[in-house]
Amino acid sequence: MSRSTAIGALAMTFWCAPARATDFHVLEAHGGYELHLAGGAHGSYGVGYTFDTLVTAPSLRGVEVGGRIDILHCPGCDRAFDGAALVLPVLVTFWKEDLSPVTFYFGPAFGLGYSRATDKVFAMGELEAALQIRSIYDGLWVRPILFGGIGGAYDGYTSVGLRIAVGYAPNHGVRTVEPPIPEPPPGKCDPPLRAELAANEASWVVPYCYRRNASARVNGHDVPIADRSGDLAITVGSAAPGTTQQVEIFLAGGSFPVQLRRR
Amino acid sequence: MVQANVAQYLLEQTPAIICFQELFFEDERFALDTELLGPGAFREVTGDIEIARNDGGIYSTRVGSTPTALVGGAGAGIAIYTSLLVENARFIRFAGLQVPDSLSVKGILAVDVFTDDASFVIATTHFNDDENDQVDGRARDANIRTLSRFLADAADRPVIVVGDFNLDASARTGLDARLYRRLFETAGRSWLEAGLENARQNDLARPAPTIVSGTRSIDFMFASGVDGAKPSLLPESYLARDAFGSDHKLVRATLEFA
Numbered sequence: 001m002s003r004s005t006a007i008g009a010l011a012m013t014f015w016c017a018p019a020r021a022t023d024f025h026v027l028e029a030h031g032g033y034e035l036h037l038a039g040g041a042h043g044s045y046g047v048g049y050t051f052d053t054l055v056t057a058p059s060l061r062g063v064e065v066g067g068r069i070d071i072l073h074c075p076g077c078d079r080a081f082d083g084a085a086l087v088l089p090v091l092v093t094f095w096k097e098d099l100s101p102v103t104f105y106f107g108p109a110f111g112l113g114y115s116r117a118t119d120k121v122f123a124m125g126e127l128e129a130a131l132q133i134r135s136i137y138d139g140l141w142v143r144p145i146l147f148g149g150i151g152g153a154y155d156g157y158t159s160v161g162l163r164i165a166v167g168y169a170p171n172h173g174v175r176t177v178e179p180p181i182p183e184p185p186p187g188k189c190d191p192p193l194r195a196e197l198a199a200n201e202a203s204w205v206v207p208y209c210y211r212r213n214a215s216a217r218v219n220g221h222d223v224p225i226a227d228r229s230g231d232l233a234i235t236v237g238s239a240a241p242g243t244t245q246q247v248e249i250f251l252a253g254g255s256f257p258v259q260l261r262r263r
Numbered sequence: 264m265v266q267a268n269v270a271q272y273l274l275e276q277t278p279a280i281i282c283f284q285e286l287f288f289e290d291e292r293f294a295l296d297t298e299l300l301g302p303g304a305f306r307e308v309t310g311d312i313e314i315a316r317n318d319g320g321i322y323s324t325r326v327g328s329t330p331t332a333l334v335g336g337a338g339a340g341i342a343i344y345t346s347l348l349v350e351n352a353r354f355i356r357f358a359g360l361q362v363p364d365s366l367s368v369k370g371i372l373a374v375d376v377f378t379d380d381a382s383f384v385i386a387t388t389h390f391n392d393d394e395n396d397q398v399d400g401r402a403r404d405a406n407i408r409t410l411s412r413f414l415a416d417a418a419d420r421p422v423i424v425v426g427d428f429n430l431d432a433s434a435r436t437g438l439d440a441r442l443y444r445r446l447f448e449t450a451g452r453s454w455l456e457a458g459l460e461n462a463r464q465n466d467l468a469r470p471a472p473t474i475v476s477g478t479r480s481i482d483f484m485f486a487s488g489v490d491g492a493k494p495s496l497l498p499e500s501y502l503a504r505d506a507f508g509s510d511h512k513l514v515r516a517t518l519e520f521a
Contacts, residue, residue, distance in 0.1 A: 020358065020359060020360055020361045020401070020402070020405070021359050021360050021361075021391070021395075021396055021398065021401035021402030021404075021405060022360055022361060022395060022396070022398065022401075022402070023361050053361045053362070054360075054361075054362075054395060055361075055362045056360055056362050056363065056364045056365060056366075056392070056395045057334075057335075057362065057365060057366050058365060097394075098394065098395050098396060098397045098398060099397045099398065136398055173398040173399050174399055176399075176438075178436050178437055179436055180436070181435050181436050182435050182436065184435075184468040184469075185468055187466070188466050188467060188468035189465070189466055189467050189468060190467070190468035190469065193477065193478050208466065211465065213499075250504060251465070252461060252462070252464075252465035252467055252471065252501070253461055253465075253471060253499070253500075253501040253502045253503060253504065254461075254467075254470075254471020254472065254501075254502075254503045254504065255471070255472070255503070255504045255512075256471065256472065256478070257472070257476070257477070257478070
């Protein structure tokens with residue numbers, strides 16, 4: 001097996017490996033332009049791969065690692081297509097959720113390349129600040145990256161630049177059309193999480209919820225209940241308009257909290 | 264605080280088996296050992312399994328898992344206490360998330376339980392956090408697949424699976440509703456879930472909440488029988504009322520296989 005075939009097989013193995021829940025494999029195309037602080041400028045563009053994963057720790061929340069190939073474009077050189085570099089960024093974020101569409105990342109990137117203008121193999125480094133914009137259910141990944149660079153093709157320049165990476169994640173999420181929430185089955189006890197009751201009403205009724213061993217508390221105190229033709233009538237007393245009572249209904253082995261707002 | 268509070272309850276009403284989740288750290292596990300097994304329990308570690316034994320408490324055996332995350336040191340946090348004869352303790356960690364929730368080690372712990380006239384498998388689990396799993400529920404879906412594989416060797420025996428599944432049985436539609444339906448296909452068996460069955464027996468529109476705040480019901484007791492031993496929930500045996508200082512309520516039920 002040739003080296004390129006082996007690398008291709010390795011890449012395919014990695015690509016086909018099932019991603020875990022919060023991982024995305026992103027194929028990217030990118031282009032950037034950077035200004036040398038000593039004067040001059042050059043561009044670079046190419047393709048890359050980014051592995052985007054959520055880190056489910058309290059502080060560190062995400063990592064993006066990957067690699068990109070830069071084709072160097074040097075307008076001031078004898079040959080505009082001046083060389084190439086392989087660059088490996090490692091970006092982290094401390095602000096990310098599972099579904100975050102916009103995430104700020106930062107971190108370093110390291111690279112090796114070759115310049116025809118200087119006829120040198122060079123090393124380079126970048127410090128990147130990136131805004132990751134993604135549409136998880138469409139697979140579109142866009143990342144504007146502001147970066148500062150050192151080393152590189154042109155005799156140890158330092159630079160600042162902007163790069164845009166546009167990517168697609170084949171293992172993006174699947175948008176599901178949810179059916180409308182069905183109505184609760186008729187005739188079943190279904191204590192709501194929130195309810196309203198007129199301020200002067202002394203009793204609040206929960207349909208179909210009276211049970212032999214039921215009981216209730218209002219703001220932590222036991223209160224009388226009654227069977228009203230199968231409905232549960234709870235003596236909540238009158239209360240000032242705008243106030244909220246914490247009602248806890250105990251029945252069928254469970255407890256059901258209700259916030260009862262008085263109007 | 265939770266350990267002491269729940270121990271007092273268990274002292275008064277001792278189920279045959281009790282399963283815990285979120286005992287992430289060794290000191291929490293050992294504190295509960297002291298309460299439930301009595302002080303000075305003998306602990307033995309074999310591979311991923313830690314078994315503690317003592318004769319001075321309300322239970323004689325605790326089976327737990329030992330793997331911990333590289334950072335933070337949190338384990339799977341799941342444990343089984345009983346005085347019944349247990350064998351073949353095993354643990355498998357979930358691979359649903361690249362980095363598990365808060366650097367813990369989520370997974371499934373199971374033992375074979377033997378009584379005078381029956382044997383069955385009991386497993387306890389803690390699924391990946393739903394807050395980290397909103398893209399198609401991939402992590403919890405992977406948890407369900409792992410659970411299915413894990414239970415494949417119990418085809419000829421009754422099985423009980425309990426724990427914090429981090430999906431809401433009270434959801435009427437959406438991701439959690441789909442995942443909850445999938446749970447009932449686990450390992451190709453038919454299952455009875457105690458909270459859902461309790462709701463059916465009592466004409467409730469949804470299972471009782473199992474967390475302290477809100478209406479979510481995420482802590483389940485699944486039972487699956489074999490021919491001649493189908494599970495049922497003893498009427499009025501289901502309880503999900505008291506939290507003992509935790510953010511989850513203690514879920515208790517009596518299941519029968521007949």
